[in-house]
Amino acid sequence: MLRSGRHSPKFLQSTTLLQHPLYAEAVGQAMGELFDTLELDFVIGPAMGGVVLAFVTAKALGVRALFAEKDGQGGMRVREGLTIHPGERFLAVEDVVTTGGSVQQAIQAAEAKGARCVAVGAIVDRSAGRAEFSVPYRSLVQLDFPTYAPETCPLCQRGEPLQEV
Numbered sequence: 001m002l003r004s005g006r007h008s009p010k011f012l013q014s015t016t017l018l019q020h021p022l023y024a025e026a027v028g029q030a031m032g033e034l035f036d037t038l039e040l041d042f043v044i045g046p047a048m049g050g051v052v053l054a055f056v057t058a059k060a061l062g063v064r065a066l067f068a069e070k071d072g073q074g075g076m077r078v079r080e081g082l083t084i085h086p087g088e089r090f091l092a093v094e095d096v097v098t099t100g101g102s103v104q105q106a107i108q109a110a111e112a113k114g115a116r117c118v119a120v121g122a123i124v125d126r127s128a129g130r131a132e133f134s135v136p137y138r139s140l141v142q143l144d145f146p147t148y149a150p151e152t153c154p155l156c157q158r159g160e161p162l163q164e165v
């Protein structure tokens, strides 16, 4: 079962890549290059998957690295102690985009503090173009992995065990 509550036969685990500092740094460089024409004050990502990614991307772009954490009530909040000044412009980054809901929650948390999201970046978009944002959005890898509503999931109908991830 995915973060969104949808079911899928496929799961990508970004920590297998981002645990290696050299690979993480290379991903940050590649992500930074996608957005290096923007004027930015910080990069933010949703924890946990977006923390290392925001850091390496921000380092490549020479700006601050922030993250949002789960608030325990289904939303996200900007981690205490991280500074956001009203009017600041930011890039939101995500390791894997399925529906885009998690990175959207991080965007809302930062915008609630007066900053403005100007672009979204992902390592992998697995939505086959279905995830959309109101600002320019780019991903390093695009995939088309199926997801199903629980009620109509063919894997469940075949009796395959559901794995919480």
Ligand SMILES: O=P(O)(O)OC[C@H]1O[C@H](OP(=O)(O)OP(=O)(O)O)[C@H](O)[C@@H]1O
Pocket: 002, 003, 004, 046, 047, 048, 049, 050, 094, 095, 096, 097, 098, 099, 100, 101, 102, 103, 165
């Ligand atoms: O686009 P979405 O439908 O929101 O799904 C993708 C999200 O799911 C994972 O986060 P998750 O909260 O499951 O785990 P994490 O704490 O390791 O980031 C992944 O890191 C994305 O944030």
Ligand SMILES: O=C(O)c1cc(=O)[nH]c(=O)[nH]1
Pocket: 001, 002, 003, 004, 010, 011, 012, 013, 014, 049, 096, 097, 098, 099, 126
């Ligand atoms: O949608 C998700 O929750 C999700 C899918 C995926 O492939 N990898 C991941 O970390 N989360």
Ligand SMILES: [Mg+2]
Pocket: 046, 047, 048, 049, 050, 102
């Ligand atoms: Mg995540």
